[in-house]
Amino acid sequence: MSSDSTFGNWDFETVGTPEDFLASWSSTRGNLRRFLEDHAIPPIDEKTQRLAGEAAATQAVASIYGLELDDFHAGVDSVTGAIEAAGAFHVSSPDPDVPQDIGAAAFFDVDNTLIQGSSLIVFAQGLFRKKFFKVREILPVAWKQLKFKVTGSENAEDVAQGRLQALEFIKGRSVAELVELCEEIVDNHMAEKLWPGTKQLADMHIAAGHQVWLVSATPVQLAQILAKRLGFTGAIGTVAEAKDGIFTGRLVGDILHGPGKRHAVAALASIEKLDLARCTAYSDSINDLPMLSMVGTAVAVNPDKKLRAEAIKRGWAVRDFRSLRKAARAYGLPALATAAFSVTGWRIKKSLQK
Known part of the structure; x- marks a missing residue:
């Protein structure tokens, strides 16, 4: 095992740093996805894509609202x-x-x-x-x-x-x-x-x-x-x-x-x-x-x-x-006003007596 260019099974000279590998892997995954979309499971036609979109939107609207x-x-x-x-x-x-x-x-x-x-x-x-x-x-x-x-x-x-x-x-x-x-x-x-x-x-x-x-x-x-x-x-x-x-x-x-x-x-x-x-x-x-x-x-x-x-x-x-x-409507506003003042006065009197 080389102390400079390898670490475990990782060969830096071949694939570069771990960051390089992640970038390469991400690119590979993207290429794989495009391959699957374009060849293995390509969109059938615009109508089916619209139906798929509506189904996705239906699920989202149902789950939220x-x-x-x-x-x-x-x-x-x-x-x-x-x-x-x-x-x-x-x-x-x-x-x-x-x-x-x-x-x-x-x-x-x-x-x-x-x-x-x-x-x-x-x-x-x-x-x-x-x-x-x-x-x-x-x-x-x-x-x-x-x-x-x-x-x-x-x-x-x-x-x-x-x-x-x-x-x-x-x-x-x-x-x-x-x-x-x-x-x-x-x-x-x-x-x-x-x-x-x-x-x-x-x-x-x-x-x-x-x-x-x-x-x-x-x-x-x-x-x-x-x-x-x-x-x-x-x-x-x-x-x-x-x-x-x-x-x-x-x-x-x-x-x-x-x-x-x-x-x-x-x-x-x-x-x-x-x-x-x-x-x-x-x-x-x-x-x-x-x-x-x-x-x-x-x-x-x-x-x-x-x-x-x-x-x-x-x-x-x-x-x-x-x-x-x-x-x-039942008692008239004047009567209600009088009652309100009476109740208020009673409460003030009670509070002063405490």
Whole structure:
């Protein structure tokens, strides 16, 4: 054994240093791989390669989000449509003085979660004022809203039919006209319907440097204007197809209700690099269980009976801001104010006596 040129069975004069050998071995492995790909197992054709790619993507999407690839594509369509509708993805910029917690976000439903009642009736009233339809055409929408008011819970079929009816109302109208109308609706008719408690929750997320998104079945233009007015990051909503600035009467992607919200949130998380385990979702409806179940923290806000039961079963937080409104309706604000001052005075007196 030569003390200069060999070490064990390693011949430095033949193959060089260990680094040279590793480089040579890596090159050989690369050549072997190319040989196998080109001769032993070459690609059959473009179609089979596309199928292989889809299979790989399906496996990845299923493992990360628990979705089928078609569902994920539908979510991407919805998110893409939202971007196109807004002209930009983020409708508000974060406060430069607030450190951003990258990867964390909060997703808020709109109807009965952020605002009192259904945004559909507010939207329909706005369309009626601008003569988008006649009285007889709004009666089915009004009936669905009445059911919503009486039962306090959403019906998936009613929501879907209502959104499709709204699409018929705007067919042939310009996008600019609808955006102007949505600005008027938000500024004059929706701001007063906000649940202050829910707004405070959203503001807490903003103060923590989280992204805050509205995820709603309401028309995306309406949702995005509401998000912009409130200083939220953005909004995803039902997207109506438009060609050359005119609505066609067709949808892009899903009506964002139930599973559609889950698809859109998965696509949004992928685009924004969000860690869903560090995200929070808020909703009032059992129909949003798919979205609530995919995040690390779920909160039931003003929940319907089924969601309340599910939240209790799963140990989710419940925030009900309706109790004060009901009390005010039953006893009147003056009586409530008097009671509040009385309780406060009693607590101060007790604390001073200690």
